Amino acid sequence: MSIHVVKRDSLSFGKKVLIYLGAVATALILGGLLLLAMGVDPVAYYSRMFTMGMIGNKIAYKAAENYLKIFVPLVVTSVALSLAFKMRFWNIGGEGQFILGAVAAATVAFQLGPILPQPVTLLLMCLAGMLCAGLYGVMVAALKVKFGTSETLLTLMLNYVALYFITFLGETQAAWNFYLDEESVRPIFANFSKIVSFPSIPIGKFGLNVCVIFAVLIGILIYxxxxxxxxxxEIAVVGDSPGTAHYAGMKVNRIILRTVFLSACLIGLAAAFKVGTVGILSTTVTDxxxxxxxxxxxxxQLNTIAIFVISALIGVLxxxxxxxxxxxxxxxxxFADMLQGAILFLVLAADFFIRFRVVFAKKGGVTNGNG
Amino acid sequence: MKRKLLTFVMAMAMVLGLASCGGGGTTSTDGSQSTTGSASSTGTSTAQNTDFKVGAIYINKKSDTAGYTYAHHTGITTAMEALGLDTNTQLVIVDEVAEDDNAVGAAVDTLVGEGCNIIFGISFGYINAMDQKAQEYPDVIFSHATGYKSNETNFNNYFGRIYQARYLAGIAAGMKSLETGNNNIGYVTAYGTEYAETCSGINGFTLGVQSVNPDATVYVKELGAWADEVNESAFAKELIDSFGCGVIAQHCDSAQPQIAAADAGVFGCGYNSDMTADAPTAHLTAPIWNWNVYYQKAIETAMNCTPDQFVTEMGGGAYYGGLAEGFVDISPLTENCAPNTQAVIDAVRELIVSGEWDVFSGVKLSYDIAEDGTVTINKTDAPLVTSERDEVKDDVVVVPANTEIVPAGGASVEDGVITGTMNYFVDGVKVV
Structure with a gap:
């Protein structure tokens, strides 16, 4: 007997929804059993989790602001990644591109913030973040089109280069290192939120950070x-078949370079939003x-609207x-991390069973060319 | 096209699912709120206690079973139990919070939202975020371990005179070196002169060693990291093998140096917790922290004053307790210690606790031990002098070798130097 994984042609709408909901429910039940074993009331725990502890919270508006601080970088980065993924360019270097974008934006904030008017500094921070992250990403695309290197490996490795770079900045006390707090004996990053930061639109006590609006605009533009x-x-055609794209007269290499640059640029922009909001660098800046x-x-499934919804849900999680x-x-x-992981893992597993089906076949029965 | 629509509907279904869950949350939280309300309306002192909430921000997990976060968590829960507070309902903890102003700020918002009256942050890098949040929430008390910032109302910092405990451990190590006739003592440290905390620890220990055995040398090896188990072990081995050290002291997280000492058949002084169980044949004593001493005082004070009075009630923005308060101590001496060690340490402890003498002063101690074991302490005026190494930072000599820090008979180095700026080693230290 052998096992085959076969792509599904179609699955009824109701079934798909049921499978996804079933996955989330399974994860919650599993987590609930563990919670019970630890002596925690699962209902109380889940209701706090899904309301983000905002009910009965004296400063719920703060929780909402902090939630949006998680949501904005996540949604912009996801949209950016979807651009490259659509072209089947597996950019898993979002972390590294984000870090470089953050450092570039912070550099502008420290160096130009005290001299230039705030809106100009913010604009330059965004541009610097985009440029640095964009170049960091397009470098890999250039190697791919020129030498056929694997973008998966390279972007992955470059994440660590960037991570060690920002760690180096955070731990090296020296006269040139303006990123650090001069007053502190131990090396810690300096805060520049008093010099420059993205403004908020007050709605009652709640402050709506302008980056949220920018993120929505970016979503619409990319859509x-x-x-x-x-x-x-062109991106869609290159993604489906580079050969077809070539045959159709498209400059495939140029399209790859352009799209990866744009994708990485947007990640840099997400980073600029993040540091421009929190006003400080950190080795955990990417979240x-x-x-x-x-x-x-x-x-x-690379759908821009769905990305917004799913980012919002994962942010809640x-x-x-x-x-x-x-x-x-x-x-x-x-435990909280594990539960998050369980939910995501099961939803991804459900996704697999929606896209494919597993066929058990007796040897020599069904053949599909793979034996 | 169809697929996109389906995803969207699926996501919407999830949203609806979440929304309905949220509804359930409303009722249950409301229920618990009304209970709290009725409890406080009775107006008894216990009702006040049930209203009081302690918040904490940890660098590692609250479920840790050893190490820095564990020490603080145990301190807070012990203190709360002593004060009759319920650690299940009155203690709110955000754990694994990185030293990142944004993350710390969000953690503070969560704790304030939960109604915490006092918030402890245990890691140094929380300093600026806590400073900022203390201004933002004047109705909440902020208390920061190992930092140096404070204000005049609701924000203080706390740390302990661990150098006093290290001096006592140094005595135990010095007595051992006299007994074995080996004047070489090793010290595995996270950092050297970069941090006043490690620097003052090495100096306190060395002065303790030399009060017993003036010929002893303390060989120091720096890890360059607060925790590095592999090198903690390797450096201890090197100190034993290459420098012939007979006692290994440490300022690092794990018990690896003590285990290495036990393996080599030499002795050692641990740190943070009693490491006798890790190295029963080697361990002498360890300088330890009793964090609950501070936590109990701080929580009790916070329960009985308004937030803006906290710093005044605590006697200033920096709490710096020592042996006298019981905030720092040494673990019980083991049988590995040389004879009469306990008697000498008891005598010196009394001298420090009474405030009559302190470690970094221009008065050196030495001891006469009578045959019946009674100890007489001799005080000799002698300057506090730095080691024979120039202390260099950014290619500039900041403290030249053999500098006199305190003249003979002079008063102790100031607290601010011990906690913040001490950047030299005393005579008897040799960095290798």
């Missing part, structure tokens, strides 16, 4: 770009959006986990 422009069409963004893009774990003595951050 239109992919769906209605010639370049968007893992380079990784989570891949899951978001995949689950959303991330922020809610922390809020829930805080109030239950038995639950630590590791």
């Amino acid at each position: 239109v770009y992919l769906k209605y422009t010639k370049q968007g069409y 893992d959006v380079g990784w989570t963004g891949i899951i978001v893009a995949w689950l959303a 991330q922020y809610g986990s922390t809020a829930a774990a805080a109030t239950f003595a038995q639950v630590d951050s590791s």
Whole structure:
């Protein structure tokens, strides 16, 4: 007997929804059993998690602001990654591109912030972040089109180069290192939020950071770009078949370079939004959006609108986990992470069974060319 | 096209699912709120206690079973139990928070939202975020371990005179070196003069060693990291094999140096917790922290004052307790210690606790031990002098070799130097 994995032609709408919901429910039940074993009421825990602890919270508006600080970089990064993925360019270097974008934006903030008016500095921060991250990404694309190197490996490795670079900046006390707090004996990053930061639009006590609006605008632009422009069409064709694209007279290499640059640029922009909002660098500045963004893009099947919805949900999961774990003595951050992982893993597994089906066949029975 | 629509509907279904879950949350939280309300309306002192909430931000997991976060968590829960507070409902913890202003700020928002009255942050890098949040939330008390920032109302910092405990451990090591006739003592440290914390620890230990055995040398090896188990072991081995050290002291996280000492058949002084169980044949004593001493004082003070009075009630923005408060101590001496060690340490402890003498002063101690074991402490005026190494930073000599820091008979180095700027080693230290 042998096992085959076969692509599904179609699955009824109701079934798909059921499978996804079933996956989430399974994860929640599994987590609930573990919670029960630890003596925690699962209903109380989950209700805190899904409301992000905002009910009964004296400063719920703060929770909403902090949630959006997680959401914006995640959604912009996911949208950016979806551009490259659509072309089947596996950019898993979001982390590294984000870090370089963050450092570039911070450099502008420190060096030009005190001299230039705030809007100009913010604009330059965005441009610097985009340029640095873009170049970091397009470098890999250039190697791919020139020498046929694997972009998966290279972008992955470059993540660590960037991570060690920002760690180096964070730990090296020296006269040239303006990123650090001069007053501190131990090396810690300096805060520049008093010099420059993205403004918020006050709605009652809640402050809506302008980056949220920018993120929505970026989403709309990319949606239109992919769906209605010639370049968007080119990306789709190159993704489906580079040979066809070539035959159709498209300059495949140029399209790859252009798209990867744009993808990495947007990640740099996400980074500029992040540091421009929080006003400080950190070795954990990415919040893992380079990784989570891949899951978001995949689950959303590269659909821009779906990316917004899924980013919002994953943000709830991330922020809610922390809020829930805080109030239950038995639950630590590791459990919260594990539950998050279980939910994502099962949803991805469900996704697999929606796209493919497993066929058990007796030897010599069904043949599909693979034996 | 069809697929896109389906994804969207699936996501919407998830949203709806979440929304309905959220509804469930409303009722349950409301329920618990009303309980709290009725409890406080009775107006008894216990009701006040049940209202009081402690918040904490940890660098590692709250479920840790050893190490820095564990030490603080145990300290907080011990203190709360002593004060009759419920650690299940009145302690809110955000754990594994990186030293990142944004992450710390979000953690503070969560804790304040939960109604915490006092928030402890245990890692140095939380300093600026806590400073900022203390201004933003004047109704909440902020207390930061190992830092140096504070304000005049609701934000203080706390740390301990661990150098006093290290001096006592140094005595135990010095007594051992006299007994074995081996004047070489090793010290595996996270950092050297970069941090006043490690620097003052090495100096305190060395002065303790030399008070017993003036011929002893303390060989110091720096890890360049707060925790590095592989090198903690390797450096201890090197100190034993290449420098002939007979006692290994340490300022690093794990018990590896003690285990290495036990393997080589020499002795050692651990750190942070009693490491006798890790190295029963080697361990003498370890300088330890009793964090609950501070936590109990801080929580008790916070429960009985308004947030803006906290710093005044605590007697200033920097709490710096030592042997006298019981904040630092040494673990019980083991049988590996040389005879009369306990008697000498007891005598010196009394001298420090009474405030009559302190480690970094211009008065050196030495001891006469009578045959019946009674100890007489001799005080000799002698300057506090740096080691024979020039201390260099950025290619500039900041403290030349053999500099006199305190003249003979002079008063102790100031607290601010011990916690913040000490950047020289005393005579008897040799960095290798």
